[in-house]
Amino acid sequence: MSETEQGWKNLPVGARHHRAYVSPPESYDIGGAYQFALLVFLGLREWHYLLDVGCGSLRGGRFFISYLLPGRYHGIEPNTWLVRDAIEKEIGEDMVRLKKPVFSDDSNFTLSTFGRKFDFILAQSIFSHASKAQIRRCLSEAKKVMKPESIFAATFVEGDEDYEGDEWVYPGEVSYTFDTMRSLAEEQGFACVKLDWPHAYMQQWVAIVHPENLENLPAMCDAARVKRLERELEYYRERLQSITTHPYVKLGLKVNSAINAVKRWCSGMLKLGALLLQVPLFEYLALTV
Numbered sequence: 001m002s003e004t005e006q007g008w009k010n011l012p013v014g015a016r017h018h019r020a021y022v023s024p025p026e027s028y029d030i031g032g033a034y035q036f037a038l039l040v041f042l043g044l045r046e047w048h049y050l051l052d053v054g055c056g057s058l059r060g061g062r063f064f065i066s067y068l069l070p071g072r073y074h075g076i077e078p079n080t081w082l083v084r085d086a087i088e089k090e091i092g093e094d095m096v097r098l099k100k101p102v103f104s105d106d107s108n109f110t111l112s113t114f115g116r117k118f119d120f121i122l123a124q125s126i127f128s129h130a131s132k133a134q135i136r137r138c139l140s141e142a143k144k145v146m147k148p149e150s151i152f153a154a155t156f157v158e159g160d161e162d163y164e165g166d167e168w169v170y171p172g173e174v175s176y177t178f179d180t181m182r183s184l185a186e187e188q189g190f191a192c193v194k195l196d197w198p199h200a201y202m203q204q205w206v207a208i209v210h211p212e213n214l215e216n217l218p219a220m221c222d223a224a225r226v227k228r229l230e231r232e233l234e235y236y237r238e239r240l241q242s243i244t245t246h247p248y249v250k251l252g253l254k255v256n257s258a259i260n261a262v263k264r265w266c267s268g269m270l271k272l273g274a275l276l277l278q279v280p281l282f283e284y285l286a287l288t289v
């Protein structure tokens, strides 16, 4: 892709571009790859049925659609233009003809709209914008379409307090404590555990499963933990870099170094003054002693 074609990389999240709308645009590629790698790690095979809730512009979908057998990928996305643009600009009509992904534009988390059960459900960066009522609705629908061994992988923003509003918040984010996320899952009879898996912009992954299926979840390996920590470090480096290059911060740093230069100059002058004062003092002492 040429530099001009990458102009979208400077767009804010939520801008009307299929890549920018769904995420910080510079992490569109890796954000999708992390979703795919996680589900493969959790056991996704090509014959499985996958439901991608809020599939957006197929950030993860473009990997899943090519991997899964025809008719296995299902996406719910009320903003239909995102799917349309993703087909046009990311995967092409040939892929759609070949792999027959199935889409719904339902906007009320009706996961049962496809009339079938799923082996895996994905809600990446959905609970990070949803109200408790919406999460409840999503989980109660998940109960209808999950088999005993199905895995629901979701992300949320972990915080010290819960979002108490009723509205979907976008492009801003909302946060929940892990305890809240776990009790929302438990209300529907599910268990909810944290997954040590990297995320492009530091959301927390969880697996929501039937309690008897907990022991079948693969243990998260050290490599995944290290990868997550590396990603965290990279993320905070990027943030620091963007903070230090912000015009106001640059101005502040310049003012600070000017103040330091003045301080150094003043302290030099004070020392010189003290030295000059000492000469007559020594002369006086030498004469009087």
Ligand SMILES: C[S@@+](CC[C@H](N)C(=O)[O-])C[C@H]1O[C@@H](n2cnc3c(N)ncnc32)[C@H](O)[C@@H]1O
Binding pocket: 021, 022, 023, 031, 053, 054, 055, 056, 057, 058, 059, 060, 076, 077, 078, 079, 082, 106, 107, 108, 109, 123, 124, 125, 126, 168
């Ligand atoms: C942050 S984006 C994440 C998209 C995608 N999961 C990804 O990882 O790129 C949130 C998505 O949820 C969609 N959305 C909004 N309301 C929704 C609803 N009621 N049900 C399902 N998706 C919804 C938005 O249109 C948007 O595509």
